[in-house]
Amino acid sequence: LGTTVVTWTATDASGNITTRSFNVIVVDNQAPVITAPSNISIQIGEDDDSATDVELGTPTTSDNCGVEDVSNDAPATFPVGATTVIWTVTDDSGNTATAEQTVTVTREILPTITAPGNITMDTDGGSCEASEVDLGNPQVTGEDIPSDGISNDAPSTFPIGATIVTWTVVDGNGNTATDQQTVNVEDN
Incomplete structure (x- = not known):
């Protein structure tokens, strides 16, 4: 990955030498792979409005050259209903891929x-x-x-x-x- 200089050398029968160089540039255009953690269902108290401190889990990632960063757009609190969390993986060359995880929050119905x-x-x-x-x-x-x-x-x-x-x-x-x-x- 990157630039490699290749130098060709020609030598004639009298020992004269000539060299020429050129660059071989290898670019990583292959996107990384990401699998989001499993979907989550959370039940909160009947008087609560949202869920906090939700443990989302860890996604599985891979890349042909190397993973640089993994992030998500999860909010600090999850309201009642379904929230989609987008996980993003970025490889060493800046290629990205995404995966989705759903966090569903319901209120507990007390008897x-x-x-x-x-x-x-x-x-x-x-x-x-x-x-x-x-x-x-x-x-x-x-x-x-x-x-x-x-x-x-x-x-x-x-x-x-x-x-x-x-x-x-x-x-x-x-x-x-x-x-x-x-x-x-x-x-x-």
């Missing part, structure tokens, strides 16, 4: 739970407690809630008076929400 309505009921006959109480079903919203993600702390029997039942929902990311229901048991 919510609304307990069933409060209940007032009588004690079981001949007992100071109520058993087999139908608490109803809570209303739940959220994403990725496993089948065992909804629970309550209701006792098996309810004594006379007010008992607070706490309902809990836990999504697949470990986010929780709670709500309460009151069960009033009267001795009539």
Whole structure:
């Protein structure tokens, strides 16, 4: 790569010598190769507007003569939605190539739970407690809630008076929400 001087020498039978030189110029017109890191999906809190300190990874590069620089146009913060990051590789001769990486930011949807309505009921006959109480079903919203993600702390029997039942929902990311229901048991 670059300029090489080639000198030709001619010598006749009497020993006379003549030389002539010329330049051979080798130019690198071959672009480097770049493969961007894998696309990234990031989930931020429901009250956040953007993602910061995103680890983009490292691209793979190669060139026939040598890589001089690798850069990208990533912003300092990534807003909600898809952002395309352009990676650029420059070789020793100034040839460039680019590759794209997509960073997708979504807001985390936290679960919510609304307990069933409060209940007032009588004690079981001949007992100071109520058993087999139908608490109803809570209303739940959220994403990725496993089948065992909804629970309550209701006792098996309810004594006379007010008992607070706490309902809990836990999504697949470990986010929780709670709500309460009151069960009033009267001795009539």
